[in-house]
Amino acid sequence: MTIKNNYPNGECPDCYENIPDNASHGDGCSNCGHVFYSSGSKFTFIDLCAGIGGFRIGLQALGGECVYTAEWNKFARYTYETNFGGTVEGHDINEIIPSEVPDHDILTCGFPCVSFSNAGAKKGFEDPRTEVFWSTMDIVAEKRPKIVIFENVRGVLKYRDIIEQSFNERGYDLHTELLVSKDFGVPQNRVRAFLVGIDRSLNISEQFQFPGTGLFGNSYPSRTLGDILQGTLGNGIEDKYEVSDKRWGTMQEHKARHANKGNGYGFQLKTATEVAPTIQHRYYKDGSDCLIDDGVGRNPRRLTPREVARVMGYSDEYAIPVSDTQAYMQFGNAVCPPVVESLGRQIVPLI
Numbered sequence: 001m002t003i004k005n006n007y008p009n010g011e012c013p014d015c016y017e018n019i020p021d022n023a024s025h026g027d028g029c030s031n032c033g034h035v036f037y038s039s040g041s042k043f044t045f046i047d048l049c050a051g052i053g054g055f056r057i058g059l060q061a062l063g064g065e066c067v068y069t070a071e072w073n074k075f076a077r078y079t080y081e082t083n084f085g086g087t088v089e090g091h092d093i094n095e096i097i098p099s100e101v102p103d104h105d106i107l108t109c110g111f112p113c114v115s116f117s118n119a120g121a122k123k124g125f126e127d128p129r130t131e132v133f134w135s136t137m138d139i140v141a142e143k144r145p146k147i148v149i150f151e152n153v154r155g156v157l158k159y160r161d162i163i164e165q166s167f168n169e170r171g172y173d174l175h176t177e178l179l180v181s182k183d184f185g186v187p188q189n190r191v192r193a194f195l196v197g198i199d200r201s202l203n204i205s206e207q208f209q210f211p212g213t214g215l216f217g218n219s220y221p222s223r224t225l226g227d228i229l230q231g232t233l234g235n236g237i238e239d240k241y242e243v244s245d246k247r248w249g250t251m252q253e254h255k256a257r258h259a260n261k262g263n264g265y266g267f268q269l270k271t272a273t274e275v276a277p278t279i280q281h282r283y284y285k286d287g288s289d290c291l292i293d294d295g296v297g298r299n300p301r302r303l304t305p306r307e308v309a310r311v312m313g314y315s316d317e318y319a320i321p322v323s324d325t326q327a328y329m330q331f332g333n334a335v336c337p338p339v340v341e342s343l344g345r346q347i348v349p350l351i
């Protein structure tokens with residue numbers, strides 16, 4: 001990958017100027033001076049519950065080198081390996097022997113959110129799927145990364161006390177914040193909790209601030225769907241993405257039924273001037289989808305996988321080697337690389 005490919009849409013993350021094809025590590029943006037980094041030079045990290053590598057894209061853009069990856073879903077691993085090369089080393093995180101994980105500066109983990117999400121059973125830490133959190137904390141205790149970054153749905157913050165205690169017991173301070181992707185140049189209203197554990201012995205905890213609140217306050221221009229849509233039905237978008245008459249009828253009935261009960265459940269119809277609501281891993285399966293009104297006098301349509309990639313902040317260089325269904329699931333589960341990169345810019349100078 002060239003430097004340009006490390007950045008969403010091949011653009012400078014600060015000013016959106018196109019990065020020249022021949023830009024190399026350490027070059028500054030000709031417009032705003034932002035320094036571009038290649039991977040493998042400034043710090044190391046590991047990518048747990050890696051999915052399709054949202055953390056990896058964001059941290060590689062800052063000069064990080066990924067030294068270990070774990071992901072158990074074979075389709076996600078296929079997408080990951082297609083884009084980053086190599087082989088995903090770890091499969092089930094609960095089976096990892098912590099001492100066998102390579103040393104690293106930053107540990108990232110997007111542990112499963114279903115136990116904390118509105119859509120899931122909300123069993124919190126009683127849900128056996130949260131075992132991944134504890135297995136990850138065992139790796140933290142053994143490998144002592146300088147920084148730990150978790151990302152999850154906002155519901156996880158209901159369990160902040162349990163999480164903070166587990167960090168404190170291991171000698172880490174915990175910082176938490178909700179970050180909204182649309183504040184980072186991504187046309188999606190995706191609110192996610194970011195949990196940052198900092199090794200107390202480094203004495204850097206007090207200097208850390210989440211992006212948007214400090215010196216490096218983010219300066220992303222806001223984007224709307226119009227900036228990322230690939231076209232309209234009949235003009236660049238295949239007919240298969242149009243909602244069929246039958247399905248459209250059912251979706252409208254479903255929405256009306258819920259509206260009568262006083263709740264807003266159902267599809268969300270958006271135009272090019274708006275941003276997408278949160279793209280879920282069940283996109284186009286559960287009726288609460290983001291649909292697009294192209295304004296061409298046809299039924300609304302769903303987003304294409306490439307458009308979903310774009311509303312998640314993934315560049316067009318990012319390959320989508322799986323079916324539409326898998327792609328929706330993978331991007332809907334993922335973390336937005338521009339948000340990770342912005343967070344990383346607050347962390348990397350401290351370590």
Ligand SMILES: C[S@@+](CC[C@H](N)C(=O)[O-])C[C@H]1O[C@@H](n2cnc3c(N)ncnc32)[C@H](O)[C@@H]1O
Pocket residue numbers: 049050051052053054055070071072073076091092093094109110111112113132330333334335336
């Ligand atoms: C919320 S997604 C994180 C996605 C990731 N941050 C990204 O950018 O694509 C959670 C991921 O954890 C994986 N996962 C869940 N339990 C796991 C386990 N025990 N071992 C390895 N991976 C696991 C899931 O397959 C899923 O890809």
